[in-house]
Amino acid sequence: xxxxxxxxxxxxxxxxxxxxxxxxxxxxxxxxxxxxxxxxxxxxxxxxxxxxxxxxxxxxxxxxxxxxxxxxxxxxxxxxxxxxxxxxxxxxxxxxxxxxxxxxxxxxxxxxxxxxxxxxxxxxxxxxxxxxxxxxxxxxxxxxxxxxxxxxxxxxxxxxxxxxxxxxxxxxxxxxxxxxxxxxxxxxxxxx
Amino acid sequence: xxxxxxxxxxxxxxxxxxxxxxxxxxxxxxxxxxxxxxxxxxxxxxxxxxxxxxxxxxxxxxxxxxxxxxxxxxxxxxxxxxxxxxxxxxxxxxxxxxxxxxxxxxxxxxxxxxxxxxxxxxxxxxxxxxxxxxxxxxxxxxxxxxxxxxxxxxxxxxxxxxxxxxxxxxxxxxxxxxxxxxxxxxxxxxxxxxxxxxxxxxxxxxxxxxxxxxxxxxxxxxxxxxxxxxxxxxxxxxxxxxxxxxxxxxxxxxxxxxxxxxxxxxxxxxxxxxxxxxxxxxxxxxxxxxxxxxxxxxxxxxxxxxxxxxxxxxxxxxxxxxxxxxx
Numbered sequence: 308x309x310x311x312x313x314x315x316x317x318x319x320x321x322x323x324x325x326x327x328x329x330x331x332x333x334x335x336x337x338x339x340x341x342x343x344x345x346x347x348x349x350x351x352x353x354x355x356x357x358x359x360x361x362x363x364x365x366x367x368x369x370x371x372x373x374x375x376x377x378x379x380x381x382x383x384x385x386x387x388x389x390x391x392x393x394x395x396x397x398x399x400x401x402x403x404x405x406x407x408x409x410x411x412x413x414x415x416x417x418x419x420x421x422x423x424x425x426x427x428x429x430x431x432x433x434x435x436x437x438x439x440x441x442x443x444x445x446x447x448x449x450x451x452x453x454x455x456x457x458x459x460x461x462x463x464x465x466x467x468x469x470x471x472x473x474x475x476x477x478x479x480x481x482x483x484x485x486x487x488x489x490x491x492x493x494x495x496x497x498x499x
Numbered sequence: 500x501x502x503x504x505x506x507x508x509x510x511x512x513x514x515x516x517x518x519x520x521x522x523x524x525x526x527x528x529x530x531x532x533x534x535x536x537x538x539x540x541x542x543x544x545x546x547x548x549x550x551x552x553x554x555x556x557x558x559x560x561x562x563x564x565x566x567x568x569x570x571x572x573x574x575x576x577x578x579x580x581x582x583x584x585x586x587x588x589x590x591x592x593x594x595x596x597x598x599x600x601x602x603x604x605x606x607x608x609x610x611x612x613x614x615x616x617x618x619x620x621x622x623x624x625x626x627x628x629x630x631x632x633x634x635x636x637x638x639x640x641x642x643x644x645x646x647x648x649x650x651x652x653x654x655x656x657x658x659x660x661x662x663x664x665x666x667x668x669x670x671x672x673x674x675x676x677x678x679x680x681x682x683x684x685x686x687x688x689x690x691x692x693x694x695x696x697x698x699x700x701x702x703x704x705x706x707x708x709x710x711x712x713x714x715x716x717x718x719x720x721x722x723x724x725x726x727x728x729x730x731x732x733x734x735x736x737x738x739x740x741x742x743x744x745x746x747x748x749x750x751x752x753x754x755x756x757x758x759x760x761x762x763x764x765x766x767x768x769x770x771x772x773x774x775x776x777x778x779x780x781x782x783x784x785x786x787x788x789x790x791x792x793x794x795x796x797x798x799x800x801x802x803x804x805x806x807x808x809x810x811x812x813x814x815x816x817x818x819x820x821x822x823x824x825x826x
Binding site: 372438 | 613634
């Protein structure tokens with residue numbers, strides 16, 4: 308069942324395949340490994356071998372689309388759309404053009420978009436009815452969906468910092484709430 | 500009765516089924532054990548953690564919805580609704596499938612957009628219309644619940660919590676959810692009287708004249724593929740994932756095990772009467788995009804009833820299940 312990675316299979320799967328080899332190597336030296344660790348390794352191997360060959364995850368070439376099929380007509384730069392946003396949580400339907408900075412690496416489950424002030428916008432997919440391949444990172448896309456601002460309170464920010472194992476000094480330095488732009492995408496098309 | 504003697508022989512000696520040329524098929528068979536059956540003890544902490552997470556409503560944004568809201572053990576791990584109800588009663592797009600034997604599927608969701616259970620778990624949690632949660636924020640939320648530290652420690656060897664570990668434990672748990680043996684399994688195990696005459700005729704028709712094996716074959720009665728069976732409605736199904744024209748209206752072939760316990764049927768829960776479905780397959784009306792495997796069958800009224808009787812024979816009550824105590 309342990310097949311060699313094939314070039315046409317996507318990066319995520321290659322990573323899993325790599326895990327299999329790695330874990331098998333580790334299992335060959337059981338005395339040095341805590342039993343719990345062996346169980347968790349066994350679990351990883353088990354999950355990895357239950358995977359099946361997948362079609363390519365996609366290259367996210369210009370013209371490729373995800374979710375609802377949309378056109379680029381009438382898309383505005385995301386910064387323009389953000390500038391027009393009113394109060395917190397006010398939802399605006401819009402079509403924006405933006406660069407993808409990051410695709411949630413394991414599952415293509417969310418995206419981060421570039422805003423010009425070094426801030427980022429967070430994108431979730433409507434109903435989670437579609438996913439983007441990791442290859443979409445760095446591409447410019449048009450997104451049709453809803454956009455809103457959300458203020459993250461100091462308390463929440465401190466929680467996140469704790470979760471990210473930041474130092475006490477860094478956590479104490481958080482004193483101002485932060486605004487985050489959130490997009491719910493109905494359809495996404497790669498433009499460049 | 501002659502049919503009873505024929506089918507009392509091992510499946511390998513059963514009459515050849517009517518399967519359309521070019522279709523790869525496997526013979527029907529006894530209910531298989533789940534893939535973790537022999538590892539239940541060594542993986543008990545991981546599975547136990549997944550079981551708790553599966554029932555924990557704190558995974559949702561409102562704190563009111565867990566995975567078990569739409570996959571209820573006493574309802575054969577489905578919810579009995581046409582379409583599931585999500586965040587604040589939002590009606591979801593598709594029907595909640597049973598999780599019994601879910602380990603078997605190569606792709607998850609009706610349209611196959613997730614490649615494994617680990618992948619799948621992100622969607623309902625993150626979806627604003629389903630659980631309305633957030634996988635980015637969930638590890639932090641769980642870290643503040645003291646009991647989860649030791650649960651993750653036991654499962655993974657250290658108390659770290661992250662989205663992949665959450666999804667991994669729930670996936671392991673779901674791979675342990677299986678059907679209980681049906682009358683058909685007891686018949687295969689040698690209990691000759693486990694099937695009624697009508698059910699036996701139904702078994703024979705299922706394999707022959709009704710050509711059900713074209714899609715519903717193997718021990719779990721599914722080819723693990725995608726087909727347009729004419730019930731797609733305006734849902735594009737697999738096409739939405741592949742963008743291949745020929746995939747329009749295709750959905751995953753569901754296992755027929757426990758089918759009589761998992762009404763309403765089809766990807767949208769639109770079908771409330773199985774006889775209507777059997778009738779549609781019997782008519783085999785051609786339609787744009789509809790699978791060419793579907794042809795008129797010429798079944799009589801009695802034959803349709805026999806098929807229905809066989810579907811009862813492959814349906815069983817869900818296994819007894821103890822819900823976990825949520826920490």
